[in-house]
Amino acid sequence: xxxxxxxASFDLGSVTEAFADxxxxxxxxxxxxxxxxxxxxxxxxxxxxxxxxxxxxKALEKIASEAMTRWDLADALVIHxxxxxxxxxxxxxxxxAARHRKDxxxxxxxxxxxxxxxxxxxxxxxxxxxxxxxxxxxDADEDALKRW
Amino acid sequence: xDVLYFAWVxxxxxxxxxxxxxxxxxxxxxxxxxRAREPRYAAAFADISALRVALDQELSDFxxxxxxxxxxxxxxxxxxx
Numbered sequence: 001x002x003x004x005x006x007x008a009s010f011d012l013g014s015v016t017e018a019f020a021d022x023x024x025x026x027x028x029x030x031x032x033x034x035x036x037x038x039x040x041x042x043x044x045x046x047x048x049x050x051x052x053x054x055x056x057x058k059a060l061e062k063i064a065s066e067a068m069t070r071w072d073l074a075d076a077l078v079i080h081x082x083x084x085x086x087x088x089x090x091x092x093x094x095x096x097a098a099r100h101r102k103d104x105x106x107x108x109x110x111x112x113x114x115x116x117x118x119x120x121x122x123x124x125x126x127x128x129x130x131x132x133x134x135x136x137x138x139d140a141d142e143d144a145l146k147r148w
Numbered sequence: 149x150d151v152l153y154f155a156w157v158x159x160x161x162x163x164x165x166x167x168x169x170x171x172x173x174x175x176x177x178x179x180x181x182x183r184a185r186e187p188r189y190a191a192a193f194a195d196i197s198a199l200r201v202a203l204d205q206e207l208s209d210f211x212x213x214x215x216x217x218x219x220x221x222x223x224x225x226x227x228x229x
Contacts, residue, residue: 034229050155052221055205080228092229112229118207120221121228122155134156137225 001068001076003060005051007083012090019077023097026074030104032112034091043128049082049091052120056080063114071107073098078111080121113144149214151178153192154223157199160192175201175210178220192222200225 004010012033020029036047064076073096080092094111098104115121123135152165172178179196182189193199201208202221214220 052152052154052202052205052223054219055202055221058205059207116229117226119228120154120202120223120226122224123227124155134224135227137227141227142225 001061001064002078003057003064004077004079005053005056005060006079006081009081009090010079010093012093015077015079015093016095019075019095019097023074026097027099028101028104029095029097030101030108031093031095032108033093036085036087036089036091038087039125039127044087044125045128046126047085047087047089047091048124048126048132049085050122050124051080051082055120056082059119060115063111063118066114067096067107067110070110071096071098071103072100073103073107076107076111078115080115080119082121084126110148113141113148116141117145149217150219151182152219152221154221156224157192157222161188170214172214174214175203175208175212175220178214179210198224 016031038044060078064078067076075097077095094108096104096107124132125135126132149168150165151168153161158164170178170181172181179193183193196210200223201210203212203217204219
């Protein structure tokens with residue numbers, strides 16, 4: 001299990017390949033990647049991601065540990081970036097490996113649902129006209145936790 | 149104790165962290181003390197339901213006791229992923 005909180009970008013191909021190589025024999029590898037999309041309204045220049053440095057790593061490790069406990073996983077990886085990102089840049093990724101795909105898919109969804117609402121990150125959309133707005137948490141994201 | 153603010157809470161109050169001397173028994177008591185300080189604090193803490201709190205970097209509740217706590221953080225609901 002590995003959790004990386006970083007400002008720098010990451011190479012999706014090499015990270016995924018290294019993860020898959022390390023769990024060779026597991027049978028199933030699932031990855032999800034979050035990408036900065038354009039703002040719902042207006043022309044977005046950047047997404048600024050703030051986090052709580054002392055807490056972020058611990059919170060993500062707790063979520064990843066929970067996933068390792070609940071599902072029969074060979075390994076799990078979470079990478080989440082912070083700082084100023086432009087549309088099209090990768091924000092985060094999760095990867096899970098298991099003997100069977102059901103465990104890998106479910107654990108990846110669990111990781112995504114929890115890190116959306118329980119990891120201390122806050123997104124701000126900065127538009128090209130200089131306006132900036134904090135992204136509001138969605139009720140649907142909180143509701144998504146109930147299924148676990 | 150150290151009190152930290154993130155996202156729009158930080159922006160409304162105008163600083164990321166500060167040292168607060170308090171005898172507040174619970175998080176809610178601390179919020180009342182902060183609200184009474186200045187309008188910018190009152191604005192940041194106007195609606196508690198729009199806020200979350202962490203005690204020593206663990207998510208907690210507003211009725212949680214503060215005894216022994218070294219770091220309190222206030223922030224809006226998280227938007228990771």
